[in-house]
Amino acid sequence: MRSLFIIVLASSIFIMACSNSTKEKELIVYASVDQNYSEPIIQKFAQKTKIKVLPVYDVEAAKTTGLVNRLVAEKPRPQADVFWNGEFAQTLLLKDKGVLAPYMSPSAKDLPAEYKDPEGYWNGFAGRARVLLVNTRGLTPSQCPVSLFDLLNAALPAQQMGLAYPLFGTTLTHAAALYAYLGPQEGKAFFEKIKERGLRIAAGNGAVRDLVVQGQLLIGLTDTDDACGAVRRGAEVAAVFPDQEGMGTLIIPNTVALVAGGPHPQEGQAFIDFLLSPEVEKMMLASGWCQVPARPVDAQPVCFKGTSIKGMNLTLQQIYQQLPLVQKDMRELFVR
Amino acid sequence: MDSHPLVAFLRPCRWFAPVIRDMGHRGALLVGVAVVMGPFLVLLCQLGRDAVADHSQWLWLAIPSGRRGPLLARSLLLACGVAGAGTVLGVLGAIFLWRWQKGWLSYLRWLPLILLPVPFCVHALAWWTLVDGVNYGLAWFGLPALSFQGGLAAGWVQMMALLPLAVGLALLGLETVDPALIEAGRLVRSDIATLGRIVLPLAAPKILAGAGFLFLLSITDYSVPSLFQYHVYALEIFAEFSASHEPARALAMSLPLLLVTVGVVVGSITGLRDSLQPPAWTINAWERPPEWSRYFVVLQYGAMGLLLSLVTVLLLGLGISAGGWTQMADAVTSAVPEITYSLRIASLTAVLCLPPALAMARELQKDKGDKLLWWLIIAATLAIPAPLIGVGLISLGNTPWFPRFMSGTGMVPVLADLSRFTPWAAVVLLVQLKSVNPLWIEAARVLQTSRFQTWFQVELPILAPGLLAGAGLAFMLSIGELGATLLVAPPGQATLVMRIYNYLHYGAADTVASLCLVLAATVLLAGCGAALVLAAWFRLLPRS
Incomplete structure (x- = not known):
């Protein structure tokens, strides 16, 4: 009797651990957008369509080895239907690796051409910008930087300026953008000087923000969502959109793509249509995740209202093409 | 002594005991090798295939x-x-x-x-x-x-x-x-x-x-x-x-x-x-x-001072950052699914790692030539970065040998943790086995009425601290695991550590602090639970 009880108990645990099947419509979304921002949007979609969404969220600590590597590894037997990325470089890479499927969403009609893949493998929307976060207690307005090149300004203390490792995430994308804009030699020279000056290299953009908020850094290069979070929490910081008089600020759109061979393609397409709608862009502006909408929408971002931002005159493809060289250079420079 | 209900319950099995025990050992060893080495071997095969094909420079x-x-x-x-x-x-x-x-x-x-x-x-x-x-x-x-x-x-x-x-x-x-x-x-x-x-x-x-x-x-x-x-x-x-x-x-x-x-x-x-x-x-x-x-x-006081400073700095810092009870309660309430999921994975890992770990520890204890091979197996898995274990497990899942019903389920993170932490439990158990005098076991076998009796009344009590330490270590390492779990967590489910890292990037120090305290409390409760189980089990054993 007792052995029967043990067998039944063990089987129940095993079945509980293995069971995840239900009859209702399902959708599996891999989201590399912070859970705090993406979860409400996913829930809204679930409420609207009655489709059960099973998300997998990335974490910053995993850098880019998280969901992107998972998608690459799962290519022979895809588990996900949609990949929603907080930036674009890894999405373009997934297209090259054959992980994505084309889908021309009707919601993408009014998106600018540079935010759309001509073959329909991905769409960009809801942009974030790369900003210089300044501690306003430590710097007077006249000392505030206006350009990325102010990070090399000898008048500002190098030890109190910082950026995340340019090996991963949006900082890597930013480095690639500089390579594309300035040319590989000048781009590399910029980072060599950053290294020479001894700027502080933090573990991630969130860490850069925290160091600026705490006053350990006076200036930090980070993303607008991080800056917005600090501003909304009442920290004595301000965001500077760099190079508005020159090359412009790097704007990084979110991207969304259908996974080839995913188990629920129709639901995936419905989610892409929803995500690319102006309604979602408004939600993202209100949440603080996005500051630069892809198309004119009837809403203002929760942070940096009324700021007109001049973006860098580069296509996403031009930036993406620089990635392999930048990754190699940055590793040689910063991991030694 | 023979009249004890546990022994009486197991007595009918005594004739099959040697066979079952040998089969159990070999089975546990096989499962251990498959689970621990599976992801590593798949990656090694990939490396070999790529090197032979057109990427021989990768070996450099x-x-x-x-x-x-x-x-x-x-x-x-x-x-x-x-x-x-x-x-x-x-x-x-x-x-x-x-x-x-x-x-x-x-x-x-x-x-x-x-x-x-x-x-x-x-x-x-x-x-x-x-x-x-x-x-x-x-x-x-x-x-x-x-x-x-x-x-x-x-x-x-x-x-x-x-x-x-x-x-x-x-x-x-x-x-x-x-x-x-x-x-x-x-x-x-x-x-x-x-x-x-x-x-x-x-x-x-x-x-x-x-x-x-x-x-x-x-x-x-x-x-x-x-x-x-x-x-x-x-x-x-x-x-x-x-x-x-x-x-x-x-x-x-x-x-x-x-x-x-x-x-x-x-x-x-x-x-x-x-x-x-x-x-x-x-x-x-x-x-x-x-x-x-x-x-x-x-x-000694210096060392204890440092230990105390760690506890103070961490717990006090987390306590202060967590804010009031209300914020903490909110953070905990919103993380209930992650807490239960983490507990499920860690508990299953702690329990399931013991049979293969014990089997591996016994192989390591033997004075045979293949001992070095076992050491290599254990050391290899200890050195592999966690995300590679995750990718290796996905690659294993893509092969026809992987049980389909387990694909994309909550068992895969358990497999990832077993792959990573079974060798740790094996080493802990080896330490325990090395301290056991085989003469006691031999003496017990001379007087035994069944091998199960020897196992339950002699071997298991002797190994209990090692088993508990091995399971405890696997539990603690498993509940804090991120690198592999992130790659194999089933859609719609996340662990507590994944949630902590998510909030860490968001900058919500109060939520992070609350969740870290929950993590510590979870381990504390699990430790108390294990101590109670152990105490109850000792009480169940015959006194004579």
Whole structure:
């Protein structure tokens, strides 16, 4: 009797651990957008369509080895239907690796051409910008930087300026953008000087923000969502959109793509249509995740209202093409 | 004795016992090899296939040339420093706590272990906040600020984060020393001489094994060193994987780390000799309080001070950051699914790792030629970066041999944790097996009515501390695991650590602090639960 009880108990645990099947419509979304921002949007979609969404969220600590590597590894037997990325470089890479499927969403009609893949493998929307976060207690307005090149300004203390490792995430994308804009030699020279000056290299953009908020850094290069979070929490910081008089600020759109061979393609397409709608862009502006909408929408971002931002005159493809060289250079420079 | 209900219940099985036991051992070994080595072997096959096809240059990544050589040297230096300093402090702390063998104090000494699953980066943030406060004070007095960057700072944070484990492992080592030998030594020499000539030499192999653990945890971590701008080889592997998205390239690059790990594991653990000591956990080795010299007492208090400072800095810092009870309750309520999921994974890992770990430990104990192969298997999995285990498991899932019903389910993260942590449990169990006098088992077998009786009444009680320690270690490591789980967590489910890292990026310090406290409380409750189960089980055993 007792052995029967043990067998039944063990089987129940095993079945509980293995069971995840239900009859209702399902959708599996891999989201590399912070859970705090993406979860409400996913829930809204679930409420609207009655489709059960099973998300997998990335974490910053995993850098880019998280969901992107998972998608690459799962290519022979895809588990996900949609990949929603907080930036674009890894999405373009997934297209090259054959992980994505084309889908021309009707919601993408009014998106600018540079935010759309001509073959329909991905769409960009809801942009974030790369900003210089300044501690306003430590710097007077006249000392505030206006350009990325102010990070090399000898008048500002190098030890109190910082950026995340340019090996991963949006900082890597930013480095690639500089390579594309300035040319590989000048781009590399910029980072060599950053290294020479001894700027502080933090573990991630969130860490850069925290160091600026705490006053350990006076200036930090980070993303607008991080800056917005600090501003909304009442920290004595301000965001500077760099190079508005020159090359412009790097704007990084979110991207969304259908996974080839995913188990629920129709639901995936419905989610892409929803995500690319102006309604979602408004939600993202209100949440603080996005500051630069892809198309004119009837809403203002929760942070940096009324700021007109001049973006860098580069296509996403031009930036993406620089990635392999930048990754190699940055590793040689910063991991030694 | 025969009339005990447990024995009576098992008696009908006695005729099949030898066969079942042998089958059980082989089965557990097979499962262990499949689970532990599966992901690694799949990656190794991929590397071989790619190298043979058109990527033979990938094999060159296994040679730490150019800047990778100094990086590896820096990593070794950091890991040696952390393991060395951590072990010394751990032994000093353990000697202090060793005397607490009765009443509630005997439980209290294991309490710092609840901090083990708290992510390293949370430790770093806590120390950073403290140093900031100190610098603020120094500035007030016009003194220069402390610099908290570089290898020393990274080593400090790693060492302090691992100190509870160091103390726990050293305590386990000391607990296995025969109290009778200590008493005999104390009759003729001073306590300090007894400690130096009898206790430490007998416990040394186990303490060395603990040092090996600390070394491995340090050398495979890149998160803390990168926070302090101290670049290590593990970061290079991670950057390679991130850039190429080719697990085979990352695996080739991690081969030097694997070699180092094999050396450390074989060097630190194979030194274990059969010490044939009686189980000391029921006997107080220091019934008469020891008399140490003043300097030694100061050293012990120093180590305990550091341990206390860790507990204070971390728990107090987290407590303050968490804000009020309301915020904490909100954070906990919203994380209930993650808490239950984490508990499920960690509990299953802790239980399921024991049979293969015990089988592996028994193989390691044998004086046979294939012992080295087993060491290689264990060391290989210890050195592989966590994301590679995750990718290896996905690749394994893509093969026709992988059970389809398990694909994409909650069992896959358990498999990932089993792959990563079964070798740890095996080493802990080996330490325990080395202390068991085979004559007791033989004596029991002479008088046995069934092999199950010997197993339940003799072998299991003797192995109980090792089983509990192995399961506990697997539980704690599993509940704090991120790298592999992130890649194999089923859609719609996340662990508590995944949630913590998510909020960490968002900058919600209060939620992060609350969730870290929940993590510590979860381990505490699990520890209490395990202690209760153990107590109940001991009560169930025959008294005669």
